[in-house]
Amino acid sequence: MTIDWASLGVAVVGEAYDGEHALELAQRERAELVLSDIRMDGIDGLQLAERLRQVSPDTRIVMLSGYEDFEYARQAVRLGVEDYLLKPVDIDELSDVVRRVVADIRKEALGGVREEDLLWLAGIVRGAPSKAAPPGRSHWHGAAFRIVGSQLASFADSYAKLSADDNEALHERWEAAVRGTLVERGLRALSVFDHPNLMFTLIIIDRRQDDAWWQELLEAVAASWPGAEPLYCALSEAFERLEDTAAAADHARLLLQYYALERRPVLLPSEPAPQREEQGEPLDEQDWVQRMVAALYQQDAEAVRTELDGLFASLEGRRLLLHEAVSVYIELMVVLRRRLRRSGLEEVERAQRPVIDLLLHNSYDSVRELAVSEALQLMELVESSGLDKSYWVVEKAVKYMRERSTSDLKASEVAAWLKITPSYFSFLFKQGTGRSFTEYMNELRINQAKELLATTPDKVFEIADRVGYREYKYFVSVFKSVTGMTPKEYRTRMAGR
Numbered sequence: 307m308t309i310d311w312a313s314l315g316v317a318v319v320g321e322a323y324d325g326e327h328a329l330e331l332a333q334r335e336r337a338e339l340v341l342s343d344i345r346m347d348g349i350d351g352l353q354l355a356e357r358l359r360q361v362s363p364d365t366r367i368v369m370l371s372g373y374e375d376f377e378y379a380r381q382a383v384r385l386g387v388e389d390y391l392l393k394p395v396d397i398d399e400l401s402d403v404v405r406r407v408v409a410d411i412r413k414e415a416l417g418g419v420r421e422e423d424l425l426w427l428a429g430i431v432r433g434a435p436s437k438a439a440p441p442g443r444s445h446w447h448g449a450a451f452r453i454v455g456s457q458l459a460s461f462a463d464s465y466a467k468l469s470a471d472d473n474e475a476l477h478e479r480w481e482a483a484v485r486g487t488l489v490e491r492g493l494r495a496l497s498v499f500d501h502p503n504l505m506f507t508l509i510i511i512d513r514r515q516d517d518a519w520w521q522e523l524l525e526a527v528a529a530s531w532p533g534a535e536p537l538y539c540a541l542s543e544a545f546e547r548l549e550d551t552a553a554a555a556d557h558a559r560l561l562l563q564y565y566a567l568e569r570r571p572v573l574l575p576s577e578p579a580p581q582r583e584e585q586g587e588p589l590d591e592q593d594w595v596q597r598m599v600a601a602l603y604q605q606d607a608e609a610v611r612t613e614l615d616g617l618f619a620s621l622e623g624r625r626l627l628l629h630e631a632v633s634v635y636i637e638l639m640v641v642l643r644r645r646l647r648r649s650g651l652e653e654v655e656r657a658q659r660p661v662i663d664l665l666l667h668n669s670y671d672s673v674r675e676l677a678v679s680e681a682l683q684l685m686e687l688v689e690s691s692g693l694d695k696s697y698w699v700v701e702k703a704v705k706y707m708r709e710r711s712t713s714d715l716k717a718s719e720v721a722a723w724l725k726i727t728p729s730y731f732s733f734l735f736k737q738g739t740g741r742s743f744t745e746y747m748n749e750l751r752i753n754q755a756k757e758l759l760a761t762t763p764d765k766v767f768e769i770a771d772r773v774g775y776r777e778y779k780y781f782v783s784v785f786k787s788v789t790g791m792t793p794k795e796y797r798t799r800m801a802g803r
Contacts, residue, residue, distance in 0.1 A: 315408045325349030329357050337365055338411055344371040352381050366407050370395060428498040431506045431555045453542040454507045455558035459535045461503040462666045483530045503665045506555050517576050528571035538565050540573040563627045566669055589620040595641050596705045602685045603698030610681045618674045628664050651691055699724055700738030711750045712774040717743040752788045759793055760800040766793045
C-alpha cells in the first residue's frame with residue numbers, strides 16, 4: 307500500500323509490528339492518529355484501542371480487519387474507534403477517512419473544545435476545581451500557555467439589566483469576537499465566564515512572542531468587539547504547566563483592575579503598576595463627614611453630590627484601585643451613619659447599603675453614582691424623621707471650634723458666626739454634644755496638650771500657650787480636672803511606656 311501521507315496532512319512518526327510496541331510508540335510520540343490491524347501479536351487491535359483510551363483518550367484510531375465480523379465492529383465502536391475498514395483496503399477509501407479525521411483534529415485544535423475541558427477551566431478560574439481532568443489531547447502538551455482576562459467597560463450602565471436570554475447572547479457574541487481573532491492568528495484557545503462581566507481565555511502557544519506581538523494581538527481582539535462599550539484585556543505571564551492556570555487567572559484578574567485608572571484596552575504583565583500619586587489638596591476625612599452631615603440636614607442634594615464628586619476625584623487622584631477607593635468610602639459612611647444616629651436618626655439603618663460588585667460597577671463613575679444613591683436615601687430619611695434640622699448647626703459649630711481651638715474663642719463669637727443668639731447657641735450645643743461650650747473647648751485643648759506632652763520635649767508652659775491657655779496655673783488646673791493628673795505626671799507616665 308502506497309499513500310502520499312504528506313498530501314493528507316499527516317506526518318508518520320513510526321511503525322510498530324505488535325500491539326505492545328504500538329502502545330509504547332503512540333504514547334512516546336503523542337500520536338494523534340493510529341492505524342491498526344485487528345490481528346496483532348501480543349495485544350490485539352481492540353485491546354490496543356482500550357489501552358489507548360485509558361492513557362491517551364484523544365488519540366484517534368482507525369481499525370483495519372480482514373474479517374467482516376459484526377461483534378468486532380460493535381466493540382470497536384464502543385471503544386471510540388473512528389472507523390472500521392475491511393481488507394483489502396481501498397486506498398481512496400482510506401485516504402478519505404484519514405482526511406476526515408485530520409480535518410476533525412484541526413477543527414478541534416482551532417475552534418472546537420471538549421465539554422470536559424470547559425468544566426475543568428471553569429472550575430479552575432472559579433476556585434472550585436471540578437472532577438474533570440486537565441485537558442489531555444496531545445496538541446495541549448509541549449507548549450506554553452497564557453490566560454487572557456477580558457471585560458466590558460461601564461458594564462452596569464449598559465448590560466446589568468439584561469434578561470437571561472439576552473445575557474447569554476451577549477456572552478456568545480463576546481466569546482466569538484475574542485476567539486475569532488485568536489483563531490485567525492492560528493492560536494488554539496478555550497474560554498469560560500467567571501462572572502457576567504469577566505471571561506477567561508486559555509491560549510495555547512507554540513512559541514514565545516515578545517510584548518509588541520501580544521500588544522498588537524490583543525489590540526485586535528479589543529477592536530473586534532462591536533458593542534457600545536469598549537472591551538479590554540489583561541494578559542498573564544506565560545506558564546508551561548496546566549497546574550499553574552489558577553495563578554495565571556488570578557494575575558490577569560488583578561491586572562484588569564488597572565483599567566479603571568489607565569483606560570487602556572490592553573494591560574500587559576510586564577508593565578509596572580501605576581504609582582500612587584497625590585494630586586491636589588489631600589482629603590480631610592473628618593471635615594468631609596462634617597460637610598456631608600450639614601448637607602443632609604439642609605436637604606441640599608446638590609451639595610451632597612458635590613461632596614461625593616470631590617471624594618471620588620480625590621481617591622482617583624491618589625491612584626487608588628476601585629476596591630481600595632470603595633474601602634475608604636465604606637469607612638467614611640460608617641462614621642457618617644454613626645453621626646446621624648447620634649443626632650437621633652435611629653432609622654439610619656433603614657437606608658439600603660448598596661452591595662458594590664466591582665465587576666459590574668467597574669468604573670469610578672459607576673461607583674460614585676451608587677454612593678450618590680445611598681446618600682440621597684439618607685437625606686430622605688432625615689427629611690421624613692421630623693428631627694430638628696438644627697443638628698447641622700452644631701456640626702458647623704464644632705468644625706469652626708476645632709479650627710480655632712488655640713485662639714481665645716468665645717461662645718458669643720461662634721453664635722455670631724452662625725447668625726443665632728448666644729443663648730440659643732448654648733442650648734443647641736449642649737443638646738447636640740452633651741457638653742457646654744467651655745467643657746468642649748477644654749476637652750479639645752487638653753487632647754492636643756496630651757499629644758504634645760507625649761511626643762515633644764517642649765516645656766509645659768510652652769505647650770499650655772500653644773493649645774490656647776495663656777495662664778499656666780489655669781492650664782494645670784484644667785488638665786488635672788480632665789485627666790486626673792498634672793501635665794508633668796502625665797508626661798512621666800507616657801515616658802515610662
